Amino acid sequence: MNARADTAARTADGLDVEAVRARFPILRTEMQGRPLVYLDSAASTQKPDQVIARLTRFYEHDYANIHRGVYELSQRASALHDEARRKVQRFLGARDWREIVFVRNATEGINLVAWSFLRPRLEPGDEILVTEMEHHANIVPWQIVAGERGARVVPAPITDTGEIDLAAFAERITARTRMIAVVWVSNVLGTVNPVEEIVALARAKGVPVLIDAAQAVQHRPVDVAALGCDFLVFSGHKTYGPSGVGVLYGRAERLEAMPPWQGGGDMIERVSFEGTTFNEIPFRFEAGTPDIAGIVALGEALDYLGELGLERVERHEAALIGHAQRALAQIPGLRILGEPRERRGALAFTLEGAHPQDIGMLLDLEGIAVRTGHHCAMPLHARFGLSASARMSVGVYNTEAEIDALAAGLRRIAAMFQ
Numbered sequence: 361m362n363a364r365a366d367t368a369a370r371t372a373d374g375l376d377v378e379a380v381r382a383r384f385p386i387l388r389t390e391m392q393g394r395p396l397v398y399l400d401s402a403a404s405t406q407k408p409d410q411v412i413a414r415l416t417r418f419y420e421h422d423y424a425n426i427h428r429g430v431y432e433l434s435q436r437a438s439a440l441h442d443e444a445r446r447k448v449q450r451f452l453g454a455r456d457w458r459e460i461v462f463v464r465n466a467t468e469g470i471n472l473v474a475w476s477f478l479r480p481r482l483e484p485g486d487e488i489l490v491t492e493m494e495h496h497a498n499i500v501p502w503q504i505v506a507g508e509r510g511a512r513v514v515p516a517p518i519t520d521t522g523e524i525d526l527a528a529f530a531e532r533i534t535a536r537t538r539m540i541a542v543v544w545v546s547n548v549l550g551t552v553n554p555v556e557e558i559v560a561l562a563r564a565k566g567v568p569v570l571i572d573a574a575q576a577v578q579h580r581p582v583d584v585a586a587l588g589c590d591f592l593v594f595s596g597h598k599t600y601g602p603s604g605v606g607v608l609y610g611r612a613e614r615l616e617a618m619p620p621w622q623g624g625g626d627m628i629e630r631v632s633f634e635g636t637t638f639n640e641i642p643f644r645f646e647a648g649t650p651d652i653a654g655i656v657a658l659g660e661a662l663d664y665l666g667e668l669g670l671e672r673v674e675r676h677e678a679a680l681i682g683h684a685q686r687a688l689a690q691i692p693g694l695r696i697l698g699e700p701r702e703r704r705g706a707l708a709f710t711l712e713g714a715h716p717q718d719i720g721m722l723l724d725l726e727g728i729a730v731r732t733g734h735h736c737a738m739p740l741h742a743r744f745g746l747s748a749s750a751r752m753s754v755g756v757y758n759t760e761a762e763i764d765a766l767a768a769g770l771r772r773i774a775a776m777f778q
């Protein structure tokens with residue numbers, strides 16, 4: 361057992377953190393001769409044993425290519441792949457399994473929407489509205505298609521507290537706005553954005569809206585049908601699943617109206633040199649052999665989250681972030697970026713006199729893993745007058761004792777640099 365873990369780690373609502381930790385083999389690893397303190401789950405979460413076992417079991421017992429074989433093994437693999445799609449559907453609260461498109465990651469989901477949905481509709485002078493707190497994955501794909509068509513990406517401002525200025529956001533929805541794309545939970549500030557209000561604003565003006573839920577679905581329950589967004593993306597590797605698999609949710613009527621994005625096997629209905637017709641959704645957007653095992657294991661990861669209960673996960677992680685805020689605020693010279701009303705998952709900071717890179721390296725000497733740099737959010741850092749910061753982020757397996765270890769490490773670093 362991790363020596364730094366809480367001994368009385370059962371939280372008020374009954375989440376037994378020690379039992380959770382026991383399911384993550386990597387948490388038993390030592391770093392620099394000390395127990396690993398993994399505080400970089402916003403970059404990627406670690407994997408529970410049941411997800412790892414599912415991958416192995418699939419390759420050992422169920423593996424074949426899908427949708428092409430008449431033989432039993434291929435049919436078994438196909439059935440497991442289909443079942444994973446239904447698990448994602450239930451996880452997101454989508455009305456129809458055809459609304460779930462498997463992609464490589466959140467980034468690919470946004471690129472798919474930019475190229476297939478938006479590009480054919482864009483005209484010179486059109487606008488795509490995002491916010492200053494977006495991850496580059498929710499800026500650059502729009503910039504690329506906008507650049508080609510003489511359109512532009514408009515950033516809505518955020519406040520000093522690190523929240524979207526909703527009045528300013530609403531003002532920026534103009535007759536030229538063709539798309540709104542907003543992050544649900546910031547990967548740097550941890551701000552939980554009022555996506556319900558943003559979707560309502562977008563729908564009132566008839567503008568399609570994409571929600572980047574890469575830092576949301578692992579931290580809180582989601583219901584896309586109730587939310588009413590047109591598109592939503594997330595990554596398997598940040599959701600306790602494998603890397604290389606992600607999800608694009610798209611409302612059926614939107615997906616049905618979209619042309620294919622990539623051509624190849626599986627996405628066609630009939631091919632001839634005279635012309636090709638395309639498959640139904642979602643297969644029309646899934647050219648070539650997917651990460652079959654990864655998709656099946658993602659289904660397992662969502663089962664795992666379902667068994668834990670996302671409400672319990674959310675309460676546990678909210679308590680951890682609250683604890684971190686209080687502990688880090690005591691450290692001389694430490695500045696936490698933003699002060700949002702609701703913060704989940706991540707918290708970024710700077711330390712007077714210390715470069716974020718130095719903070720990361722010194723913490724690593726104590727076996728503590730945090731991220732340093734711009735976290736793929738350069739415009740957000742520019743908004744705060746910075747080029748980089750350090751970021752701690754939590755998963756369901758983290759404990760208050762680990763946050764205390766981080767705070768103690770930061771105190772020592774603060775003393776060295778001031």
Ligand code: PLP
Pocket residue numbers: 402403465466467468495497498543545546547572574575595736
């Ligand atoms: N959006 C947000 C908010 C993120 O935090 C990330 C990754 O950190 C992404 C998108 C891109 O995720 P991926 O690299 O898995 O595509």
